Amino acid sequence: MSGQEKPKFKKLESVKAMKKVMADYFYELDEAAKTGKQKVAWCTSVGPAEILRAMGFAVFFPENHGAMLGATRMATELIPEANAVGYSPDICSYLTADVGAYLKGVTPLSKAYPGIESVPKPDVLVYNTNQCRDVQDWFNWYGRHLNVPVIGVYTHRNIGRVQETHIRSVAAQFKAMVEPLSDISGNKMDPAELSRVVGLSRRCSDLWKEVLETATAVPAPLNFFDDTIHMGPAVVLRGDPRANEYYEILLKELKERIEQGVGSVDGEKFRLYWEGMPVWGKLREHSQMFASLDTCVVASTYCNSWIFEAFDPDDPYNSMARAYTELFIVRSDDEKEKYIERMADLFKIDGILYHDAKTCPNNTNNRYGMPERLEEKLGIPSLTIQGDLNDLRLYSDEQARTAVQAFIEQLEERKAANK
Numbered sequence: 001m002s003g004q005e006k007p008k009f010k011k012l013e014s015v016k017a018m019k020k021v022m023a024d025y026f027y028e029l030d031e032a033a034k035t036g037k038q039k040v041a042w043c044t045s046v047g048p049a050e051i052l053r054a055m056g057f058a059v060f061f062p063e064n065h066g067a068m069l070g071a072t073r074m075a076t077e078l079i080p081e082a083n084a085v086g087y088s089p090d091i092c093s094y095l096t097a098d099v100g101a102y103l104k105g106v107t108p109l110s111k112a113y114p115g116i117e118s119v120p121k122p123d124v125l126v127y128n129t130n131q132c133r134d135v136q137d138w139f140n141w142y143g144r145h146l147n148v149p150v151i152g153v154y155t156h157r158n159i160g161r162v163q164e165t166h167i168r169s170v171a172a173q174f175k176a177m178v179e180p181l182s183d184i185s186g187n188k189m190d191p192a193e194l195s196r197v198v199g200l201s202r203r204c205s206d207l208w209k210e211v212l213e214t215a216t217a218v219p220a221p222l223n224f225f226d227d228t229i230h231m232g233p234a235v236v237l238r239g240d241p242r243a244n245e246y247y248e249i250l251l252k253e254l255k256e257r258i259e260q261g262v263g264s265v266d267g268e269k270f271r272l273y274w275e276g277m278p279v280w281g282k283l284r285e286h287s288q289m290f291a292s293l294d295t296c297v298v299a300s301t302y303c304n305s306w307i308f309e310a311f312d313p314d315d316p317y318n319s320m321a322r323a324y325t326e327l328f329i330v331r332s333d334d335e336k337e338k339y340i341e342r343m344a345d346l347f348k349i350d351g352i353l354y355h356d357a358k359t360c361p362n363n364t365n366n367r368y369g370m371p372e373r374l375e376e377k378l379g380i381p382s383l384t385i386q387g388d389l390n391d392l393r394l395y396s397d398e399q400a401r402t403a404v405q406a407f408i409e410q411l412e413e414r415k416a417a418n419k
């Protein structure tokens, strides 16, 4: 095992095109909020963005902002601001970092995009509890604070097989939000526009899936840490053709890498699956650490969460209800395990790494015996690292590094024994 620090991962050239797409998106949002030309809706990351976009809203995603607070390492200092107004350090650190940033009057957008002074003020807040209840409390905080209407969609959780009753319930809630949204935006819903936007979202989802699945190649042309950056357009611009144009560019580069046998990690020897949230403030360190161990983290549940295969422009409401209910995070442990089994096979995984993110039990799957059950079923080892998505006080570099190094040694021994 090499085990030494040396940058062995390769950056993707397409990142420049992605930065332009993201910059355009944030400047447009800023202009919409400043001029009032376009109403602004805040939406949860797997909420019904297509409805909002089709009704002419500029759409902002507070979770994306939360991730930026984590990636820029602003989060850890801001979380106590939200704790001081009663939001526990144990709840979602996207929520606490974001509310803390608002209370302090700071945003990473100002540094990344000169001229932007604050997040865009919302005209409406729309959440879906498919992922967790924290989004409801998060959006209601802003609703009270800014005196802005809040619309919630309530999705069943822990679902085994997705049934028609689940779809009917969610689709009815999507339809019911159209009238209040129309009152706020001043625009009626045009069914043809909704179909168009859902069609664009479906294309975005298909392209994003194709991007992620290029990592089934050996060596993998991209890794999880690339994915967390390149997923930006799929999160904030699905339903907008610019996201799709970007993924065409990225795919071209990835296919070239595959043709040339270029891996994202030089000398890839081990392939891991990441289950759980990223540690946003440690992406670079993690990327370097795994590369220095000849290991590529080739796939993750987290980045796969923006694949919505059910979107159908001919049946927008029902297909959106299905797409936003079929998600991994909404499902029972049995369904989650079947999903990870498929991914382990598809991506030729040597081991699974679980991130126990202290403030997000919803995206943490190691606590009820899943690693042990999957080890038995799949015959591949797993490792849990302790940490958090945003609160770096809950993460130790030293402990994570020691655990990961020992795990890779274990994989090496297995490989040697199986020769």
Ligand code: SF4
Binding pocket: 063, 092, 093, 094, 095, 131, 132, 133, 134, 135, 359, 360, 361, 362, 363, 389
């Ligand atoms: S799923 Fe986790 S990280 Fe995302 S909003 Fe909910 S609690 Fe926060």
